[in-house]
Amino acid sequence: MLEKNKIRENIKNFIVKTEENHDILNFLYNMNKSDFDKSKDTIYYSGPYWDHSEVVSIFESILTGKWLVSGEKVNKFQRQFSKIFNHKDSVMVNSGSSANLIMIEALKKYYSWKAGDEIIVSAVGFPTTTAPLIQTGLKPVFVDIDMSDLNFDIDEVEKKITNKTKGIFISPVLGNPPDMDRLNSIAEKYDVLLILDNCDSLGSKWDSKNLSDYCVTSSCSFYPAHHITTGEGGMVSSKNEDIIEIARSFVNWGRDCYCVGSANLLPRGTCKKRFSKWIPGLDFAIDHKYIFSNIGYDLKPLDLQGAIGIEQLKKISKIHKKRRINKKKIDKFFEDNIDGIRLVREGEKAETSWFGVPIICDSAETRAKLVSYLEENRIQTRMYFAGNILLHPGYKELDDASKYPNANQVLEKVFFVGCTPTYSDSMISYIEEVILNYKLSCANK
Ligand SMILES: Cc1ncc(COP(=O)(O)O)c(C=O)c1O
Structure with a gap:
């Protein structure tokens, strides 16, 4: 029986050996690197933060698993x-x-x-x-x-x-x-x-x-x-x-x-x-x-x-740090430049590993305008999921949605953008640029 590290090495060699496999592995190695082209690429709200080690581990598990x-x-x-x-x-x-x-x-x-x-x-x-x-x-x-x-x-x-x-x-x-x-x-x-x-x-x-x-x-x-x-x-x-x-x-x-x-x-x-x-x-x-x-x-x-x-x-503490840093930067872009919105801060004793950057707008109109500008400029946004779940066909019999007035505002006024660790510096700069342009477009009206 070969030693585990040896097996891992053999598999790596096997994957890298032919020209074609080499290209695939290189692609996987580089897929999260920062070759973002701001003229055409999309900033996804989230996505896997991984590299070749996950890919090799998949092969290893298939080839050595019982x-x-x-x-x-x-x-x-x-x-x-x-x-x-x-x-x-x-x-x-x-x-x-x-x-x-x-x-x-x-x-x-x-x-x-x-x-x-x-x-x-x-x-x-x-x-x-x-x-x-x-x-x-x-x-x-x-x-x-x-x-x-x-x-x-x-x-x-x-x-x-x-x-x-x-x-x-x-x-x-x-x-x-x-x-x-x-x-x-x-x-x-x-x-x-x-x-x-x-x-x-x-x-x-x-x-x-x-x-x-x-x-x-x-x-x-x-x-x-x-x-x-x-x-x-x-x-x-x-x-x-x-x-x-x-x-x-x-x-x-x-x-x-x-x-x-x-x-x-x-x-x-x-x-x-x-x-x-x-x-x-x-x-x-x-x-x-x-x-x-x-x-x-x-x-x-x-x-x-x-x-x-x-x-x-193995990446979890890096992910935690990067999500927090990105949230802070993106918060600031919105806070310094956009009127009619409110951001969410972590509680006094919280150290939040942010899933996204929530934005609470003062009106449905502000949300719609901001969301469509971001989306037109290829920055993905998301609703805060279902909003009030009781508004949905599958759930509406459970209770009367109108009893929950704050919940009812979520679909109208709330959205979020990403803060995922896959964001490179050039992506973060592009987010800032789009937000600044939005501010200018509002000022020019
Ligand atoms: C709070 C919460 N619970 C449960 C789920 C369901 O997880 P999954 O998509 O893995 O089924 C999600 C999905 O995003 C979620 O955000």
């Missing part, structure tokens, strides 16, 4: 992710939406929640923060947002707590956390859980702690727009290993067996009792692999996604 799906690489990625973000254990899934679904299923099972038990959630955000609550028979209880930072209004959160409330589902807006101290004391006062949708806020901190440190479980997305990417992918993490064991079962068809990685290939499993009597009352031996303790799903990632994740984790 099992194409979730195995050794995913296992290692889960362990490293848990270590870096201070979790006891994590389970990787095929998307952030799946992570939210699995997280809620696992919490519901672990805490024996009943159908109709209530979870408090912002009326504004991404649909698949709310969807799993409905899919698992829980009741989402909506709260309006605070227009200063677009996070849910914490006074409203407290007012909505009833004796059926089991948790408060936090989804920091574009990475920026709400006041975690206040939420923590509300959770303690009413004995409810804090649950974190960390899909947009990986690496954000409050009072020098990870946001997930305040929460029973957290989810994460590795879609290319997010802080780190594995193409598609997601993670559920917790300090409570029992919750992750349940989550792992839901990911793996509801299977009782918890063997992961190479343990999956052990003839008698990690427990060494694979062929014991697993079902009380049935006195013949049944394979533990085919005992189902949950009504589950199959939401497993490919092992090569784990391999990409391992490489991405």
Whole structure:
């Protein structure tokens, strides 16, 4: 058996050998470099921050892996992710939406929640923060947002707590956390859980702690727009290993067996009792692999996604720094030059790993004008996702959207631009130039 580094080297040589492969690898090496042409290129709001090391790791995982799906690489990625973000254990899934679904299923099972038990959630955000609550028979209880930072209004959160409330589902807006101290004391006062949708806020901190440190479980997305990417992918993490064991079962068809990685290939499993009597009352031996303790799903990632994740984790602190620097620069361009807008600052104790740069306009007209100017000049913009989720056809029966006046302003007045680490100096300068030109075009009218 060749040594791992030797294998990696061989694969690298193999990829670089022919002319054609050399060109491909060079292209991949250079795809994130700063050859931005301001006369024709687009500034995307986000995108993968990666290089040849992710590409080589994909080849390596395919050529050396024993099992194409979730195995050794995913296992290692889960362990490293848990270590870096201070979790006891994590389970990787095929998307952030799946992570939210699995997280809620696992919490519901672990805490024996009943159908109709209530979870408090912002009326504004991404649909698949709310969807799993409905899919698992829980009741989402909506709260309006605070227009200063677009996070849910914490006074409203407290007012909505009833004796059926089991948790408060936090989804920091574009990475920026709400006041975690206040939420923590509300959770303690009413004995409810804090649950974190960390899909947009990986690496954000409050009072020098990870946001997930305040929460029973957290989810994460590795879609290319997010802080780190594995193409598609997601993670559920917790300090409570029992919750992750349940989550792992839901990911793996509801299977009782918890063997992961190479343990999956052990003839008698990690427990060494694979062929014991697993079902009380049935006195013949049944394979533990085919005992189902949950009504589950199959939401497993490919092992090569784990391999990409391992490489991405090496870049996480650089990504955090670059996102913060870019946000600061872009904030200043808008602040110094554009009237009729407001920016969002991080809270006093926050160290936000920004997903994007939120811009709150004083009117729908200002937003429309600014957005179309930026888009015409090839700077991508995005809405803050669904805005008020209750305005959407799939969700409108859940509650009356008009009860949430601030949430209703989001689609009209709010948008965001990117601050991704892929921005080069020339891209940042171009963003400044476009904003200055917008200012001039307004002055000339
Ligand atoms: C806050 C939030 N939660 C969940 C998701 C879903 O993640 P995915 O796209 O990986 O399914 C997203 C997606 O962008 C998100 O922004």
